[in-house]
Amino acid sequence: MIGSPEATRQVLVTNAHLFKPTFPASKERMLGKQAIFFSTGDYHAKLRKLVLRAITPEAIKNIVSDIESIAVDTLRSLDGNLITTFQEMKTYAFNVALLSILGTEEAKYREDLKRFYYIIEKGYNSMPINLPGTLFHKAMKARKELSRIFAKILSVRRGTKEQYTDLLGSFMEESEGLSDEQIADNIIGVIFAARDTTASIMTWIFKYLAENPSVLQAVTEEQEAIIKAKEESGEEKVLNWNDTKNMPLTSRVIQETLRVASILNFTFREAVEDVLPLFRNIHHNPENFPEPEKFDPSRFEAPVKPNTFIPFGSGVHSCPGNELAKLEILVLLHHLTTKYRYSMIAPQNGVQYGPFPLPQNGLPIKISLKK
Incomplete structure (x- = not known):
């Protein structure tokens, strides 16, 4: 195990050709x-080029309004509820994730995809025993x-001869020569990764902002200022997490949460x-990072x-x-801080893993629309 910046760079960047990514065989099968x-x-x-082509900052500008609709609908559905x-x-x-993969077509397939993917999720960390009745067997089915x-979506798309700019469309480029099996493997992998x-x-952002009300208030004021500037200018502005000029604190909050929570604890290399x-x-x-356990966005x-x-x-x-991940975080954070208030049900000091680190019990909160 290595824990220094210099050694990590040697493995991941400088001598990356000497270290291949590796996962348990059961995860690869699933x-x-x-x-x-x-x-x-x-x-x-080649795969990386195809993924990046569909979700570069320039490419995802076209779906910001759709992500915003999903964020607004999500928060609206939570109003007045006790949630995890x-x-x-x-x-x-x-x-x-489905929006980035299938574009506006995703609504037609969402429920079926969700139903089967959730079964895979339950079996992902189960014992790899492929016998009827086991979680692993159900997940493989x-x-x-x-x-x-x-395969059905690919068949329908090929019949229309249309050009698609979403991730599935990028994988479908005939010149890239990917088989249906390769495309399916990568789409399922992207959903898992995303x-x-x-x-x-x-979830950690919710927790840290609730525990630091002065930071939450400052982020709210920063996001409200963006709304005001947008109304005064009459221009359609696109939220950009790297906009450190207009959103310096919000960007630092996201960075500090990524640091403190460190969702990706490690990566395997063989x-x-x-x-x-x-x-x-x-x-x-x-x-x-001095006082590394302390949540302090100013360090950035x-x-x-x-x-x-x-x-x-x-x-x-x-x-x-x-x-894309940072954009969807920012969009939800923008609407959360400007339109809603929330509170944690109890102090949250414990951490659970599933497999990524989470606040205990998934952070129960009560959320409501600001009056």
């Missing part, structure tokens, strides 16, 4: 052996059903001996030391969907 995060070399480079934050954020992240749904990680970090770069150790090393007012902040990994296998 998600698909030809998915991007199980691949290396030229095939990985993590479960509701998983639904939000799942719907955004659901995996086949998801492949059939995507859902629980993003939902986890949003060499002559297995190597495990420990992202949490880097993020919580007091030499890199100045640039941090190189290679000490890597919430999305680093190198050729870093998360290609990080811009």
Whole structure:
């Protein structure tokens, strides 16, 4: 296990060709052996290019309004309710993931995809015993059903001869020569990569803002100022998490949550001996971040030391969907802080893993519309 920025860079960037990503074989079977995060070399480079083409900051500008609609509908459905934050954020992240994959077509397939994917989710961390009645067996059957749904969508799309700019459309490019099986593996893999990680970090944002009311108030004022500026100018402004000029605090809150929570604790790399770069150790090393357990967005007012902040990994296998993840976090945070108030049901000091770190019990809160 390695926990220094220098050694981690050697494994993930400088000598990445000597260390291949590796996952338990059962996980590869369930998600698909030809998915991007199980691949290396030229095939990985091609997949990464196709993913990035569909979810670059420029590309996702076209779906900001759709993500905003999902965020507004999500928060509206929670008004006045006692909720488990993590479960509701998983639904939000799942719907955004489907939007990025299928565009506006996603509504037609959402319920079927959700039903089978949730079965896979239940079996993901189960014992890999493929016998009738086991969670693993049910998950593998659901995996086949998801492949059939995507095969149907691919068949329909090919019959229309239309050009699609979503992620599925990028994978369908004839010049890239991907088979239906390769496309299904990668779409299912993207849903897995996009859902629980993003939902986890949003849950921690709820927690840290509730525990730091002065920060919450400052973020609210910053977001309300954006609304006011938009109304006064009459221009249609696109929310941009990297807009440090108009949203310096909000951007720092997201960065600090990514650091403190460190949803991606580590990543597997296989060499002559297995190597495990420990992202949490880097993020919580007091030499890199003084008082590392303290939630303090101001630590990002100045640039941090190189290679000490890597919430999305680093190198050729870093998360290609990080811009989409940060955008959906920002959009929901914008509407949460300007339109709603919420409170945690009880002090939240415990951490649970499933497999990513979460506040205890998924952070129960009471949320309501501001009057």
